[in-house]
Amino acid sequence: MADIDTISKYLIQHYPDHFAHFVLAREDVEVIDVIETEQTTVESRRADSFIRVRIGEDEALVHNEFQTTDSSPSMPRRMAGYIGRAIEHHGLPIYSNVIYLRPDAGQRDPGFYEQALPGYRVVIQYNVIRLIEVEGQHILDAGHSGLIPFTPLMKPPEGMTSDAWLQQCIHTARTRPIDRSPKADYLAGMVALSELVYTSETISDIIFKEGIMDIIRESSLIQQFTQQSREEGIGQGIQESIQEVLEIRFGLRETDPLFARIAAIEDLQRLKQLHRAAIQVSNLDEFGRMLDSTV
DSSP states (O other), X not given: OOOHHHHHHHHHHHOHHHHHHHHHTOSOXXXXXXXXXXXXXXXXXXXXXXXXXXETTEEEEEEEEEESSOOSSOHHHHHHHHHHHHHHHHOSOEEEEEEEOSTTTTTTOOSEEEEOOTTOOEEEEOEEEEGGGSBHHHHHHXXXXXXXXXXXXXXXXXXXXXXXXXHHHHHHHHTSSOOHHHHHHHHHHHHHHHTTTXXXXXXXXXXXXXXXHHHHHTOHHHHHHHHHHHHHHHHHHHHHHHHHHHHHHHOOOTTSHHHHHHHTOOOHHHHHHHHHHHHHOSSHHHHHHHHHHTO
């Protein structure tokens, strides 16, 4: 499955006003900028998106988190962290939202974090949006291009089958007045999002009926995902080769911390250097020092 975060951020970057209007349920919002999200936690979590907006005379942030499943740690804890750091860094009012993509996700999200200690009470609220509860036809009718790729995950019209709804959504996306290159990314994004709910067979049948396979193949998003998958596969192969060399030469076991450290490395150039080192070093201690020196 394609990277849902990448797709969501791509759509927000290209259509930030549509998302701001959608989550705030108001049109009097002027988008100033989409802020690059470098905010991380100790677990290296990164907030999904911040849109700097003007509402009336005042500036604010619109913060959106996209979730496919329920979160661990809990979403209230994560949102409290994101919101607190955003307030500290930007010093602006913030409208925070969690957008749940899968139909079964977010049902137990209370929409707030609360610490109830006497004298130290903390309450941080945010908006919970479950797409399955959003009337998808309203989004199609409104014509907000940035939101249309998400409509297959929304509530279909009464009495319409899920397959018919997906085809209607894809047909609407195909006929949007968008140039061919961005349309390829647009359609590829919708198809990838649809994989969260629909079977591959259903999606393939509708893609064939709508005749959009050629344009989807042109998508830079698809090419990016393909390259990522290829690099991940190559990286995993080198990781396994390093582990195997060290096992044969020095009896490295899966329980050894070195084994896990090698498995955590993603950089291909670094893995290639370590593979050569695994062949050349005299013992595991030397390899460990080599591993430390390439951090």
